[in-house]
Amino acid sequence: AQTVTQSQPEMSVQEAETVTLSCTYDTSESNYYLFWYKQPPSRQMILVIRQEAYKQQNATENRFSVNFQKAAKSFSLKISDSQLGDTAMYFCAFLRSNFGNEKLTFGTGTRLTIIP
Amino acid sequence: DGGITQSPKYLFRKEGQNVTLSCEQNLNHDAMYWYRQDPGQGLRLIYYSQIVNDFQKGDIAEGYSVSREKKESFPLTVTSAQKNPTAFYLCASSMDRDTEAFFGQGTRLTVV
Numbered sequence: 001a002q003t004v005t006q007s008q009p010e011m012s013v014q015e016a017e018t019v020t021l022s023c024t025y026d027t028s029e030s031n032y033y034l035f036w037y038k039q040p041p042s043r044q045m046i047l048v049i050r051q052e053a054y055k056q057q058n059a060t061e062n063r064f065s066v067n068f069q070k071a072a073k074s075f076s077l078k079i080s081d082s083q084l085g086d087t088a089m090y091f092c093a094f095l096r097s098n099f100g101n102e103k104l105t106f107g108t109g110t111r112l113t114i115i116p
Numbered sequence: 117d118g119g120i121t122q123s124p125k126y127l128f129r130k131e132g133q134n135v136t137l138s139c140e141q142n143l144n145h146d147a148m149y150w151y152r153q154d155p156g157q158g159l160r161l162i163y164y165s166q167i168v169n170d171f172q173k174g175d176i177a178e179g180y181s182v183s184r185e186k187k188e189s190f191p192l193t194v195t196s197a198q199k200n201p202t203a204f205y206l207c208a209s210s211m212d213r214d215t216e217a218f219f220g221q222g223t224r225l226t227v228v
């Protein structure tokens with residue numbers, strides 16, 4: 001079974017600074033997807049970024065980027081120029097290719113607070 | 117606007133009563149999912165459905181039931197058999213099995 005580990009239960013950073021959230025996963029599969037979801041105080045889960053394992057290039061979405069290290073099974077999220085609206089729980093998730101979203105495995109989350 | 121609507125946002129029920137949580141999507145997605153979220157834990161899959169009139173148990177299906185009579189709707193019933201039903205429930209959908217899931221805003225169920 002796949003496992004996803006987020007070792008930082010809570011983090012805080014000053015507004016406009018850069019912060020990196022860690023995620024490691026364990027799998028024997030070679031084809032899979034990795035996601036970062038954001039859950040703000042409204043509690044709706046919002047997809048932040050997606051990475052396909054076969055792609056060597058790290059995914060980027062505006063201020064959000066990932067550092068995907070396949071050999072190390074590491075998938076960290078970097079938030080640049082952090083904003084107050086980035087305050088949220090962040091979940092890392094793993095999905096095996098061709099096995100369906102019912103196999104989507106989530107980490108336990110990192111609570112990120114942006115300090116004004 | 118397309119999206120997933122869960123209702124109600126907050127729900128209170130007495131112990132021993134069944135309660136049904138609503139989930140509707142207008143994204144034309146085939147697959148729908150129910151997750152439970154407890155403090156300090158990630159999301160855990162309760163039930164999922166890949167197509168109308170078909171659904172499968174997830175990791176923690178005991179004490180729950182679902183139906184999928186329409187593509188747009190996937191209601192979840194929390195039965196009296198669920199020993200610890202107080203939790204936050206999230207519904208999600210995806211175009212198919214291997215595309216990213218989109219989530220509703222959740223329902224907070226409190227059983228007293």
